[in-house]
Amino acid sequence: xxxxxxxxSMWTMNWDRAGAERAVAAAVKYKVDxxxxxxxxxxxxxxxxxxxxxxxxxxxxxxxxxxxxxAWASVRPEAAIDHLALAIDKTADLGAEALSGVIYGxxxxxxxxxxxxxxxxxxxxxxxxxxxxxxxxxxxxxxxxVNRYENHLINTGRQAVEMIERVxxxxxxxxxxxxxxxxxxxxxxNGILAARDHLKYIHLSESDRGTPGYGTCDWDEIxxxxxxxxxxxxxxxxxxxxxxxxxxxxxxxxxxxxxDEEEVMGNGLPFLRNKAKQYxxx
Numbered sequence: 001x002x003x004x005x006x007x008x009s010m011w012t013m014n015w016d017r018a019g020a021e022r023a024v025a026a027a028v029k030y031k032v033d034x035x036x037x038x039x040x041x042x043x044x045x046x047x048x049x050x051x052x053x054x055x056x057x058x059x060x061x062x063x064x065x066x067x068x069x070x071a072w073a074s075v076r077p078e079a080a081i082d083h084l085a086l087a088i089d090k091t092a093d094l095g096a097e098a099l100s101g102v103i104y105g106x107x108x109x110x111x112x113x114x115x116x117x118x119x120x121x122x123x124x125x126x127x128x129x130x131x132x133x134x135x136x137x138x139x140x141x142x143x144x145x146v147n148r149y150e151n152h153l154i155n156t157g158r159q160a161v162e163m164i165e166r167v168x169x170x171x172x173x174x175x176x177x178x179x180x181x182x183x184x185x186x187x188x189x190n191g192i193l194a195a196r197d198h199l200k201y202i203h204l205s206e207s208d209r210g211t212p213g214y215g216t217c218d219w220d221e222i223x224x225x226x227x228x229x230x231x232x233x234x235x236x237x238x239x240x241x242x243x244x245x246x247x248x249x250x251x252x253x254x255x256x257x258x259x260d261e262e263e264v265m266g267n268g269l270p271f272l273r274n275k276a277k278q279y280x281x282x
Contacts, residue, residue: 001062001097001140001201001234003033004273004282009240010261013038017049024053030265034060036236037096042086047093054095062201062234063091064101064144072106073126074119074153080104080126085133092137100142100175100201102151103130104163107251110152119153124166131169142175142201145191147183149252155184157195164198174198177238178217179205188218189225200233202226204272209240210257211264213271223279231281237272239264 011026012019015037027035039045042065054061065087067073073080084103091099104123127141134141145160154160160174174195178188185191192199204222207215240253241261258264276282 001034002232003060003234004276005032005034005036005060005062005234005236006030006269007036007038007064007203007236007238009038009238010264013040015039015041015045015050017046020046020050020053024057024059027059028057030269032059034062034097034234034236036238037061037063037094039063039065039087039090039099042083042090045090045094047090050094061094061096062236063087063094063096063099064142065099066102066107067105069106069109072109073104073123074109074115075122077122077126081129084126084130088130088134088137088139088141092139096139098140098142098173098201099134101144102146103127103141104143105151105153107146107150110149115153120163123153123163127163127167127172128169131167131172135169135171140171140173140200141169142173144175144177144203145180145184146177147180150180155180157181157185157191157199161195161198172198173200173233175201175203177203177205178222179203179207179209179238182207182217187221189221192222192225192229196229199229199231201236202231202233203236203238205238206268208257209238209251209253211239212237212268214258214268219272219275223275223281226281227279235272235276235281237269239268
């Protein structure tokens, strides 16, 4: 998962044949090392088609998801195990290297009260089974810490580490996101340091999810800390332009956060790449 990539939400959140072709063509145009494929509906993905596209353009991939409500691991661990097994198989079949994201719960999952031990026990059971299945398919799993407004279960790098160490599998890693860290961590650098032993993937997202470099994220702190820990994982720009209603609800994205794709890709992408080069990360 090394290198610089882009979450394909920039071009599509519906990974059908047309969406895949549009996203891959754009990723090739911008010369990224890998793409992150949203796996919102794993059963509908044409894995042979996607794999052929990736191989044709020598493009690597990571897949990501949040669990649907019917399969929230905190309350329905068996359903989560089944859903993750399908997603893992689809991820492997299309030739991606890992499945990451909110693999422990839903985007928009909140109970209104603090997490319970039973919720964490259920999540650990689901992730233990998922890690075993992923291991058999040669994949790694990423646990993404997200902010309190999107999920009440794992909000910080330290919490992600605690769950990973509880599961104890060697193919699970921490996935951080600068947008979420800007809300939850006591300094983004501290969050990176807390996760350093398990950190293999990070979303580079601005404070408003818009164009990187146009918000309040401290990019020098972010990149300097990554360089200080010798980070060798995947750096993925994540910005949102067009959200389907069900995801907009979970993310609470109610207004445009960037003018258009040209602004994000023309200004934000070079900004992040240049910072990565400045700090020796690519």
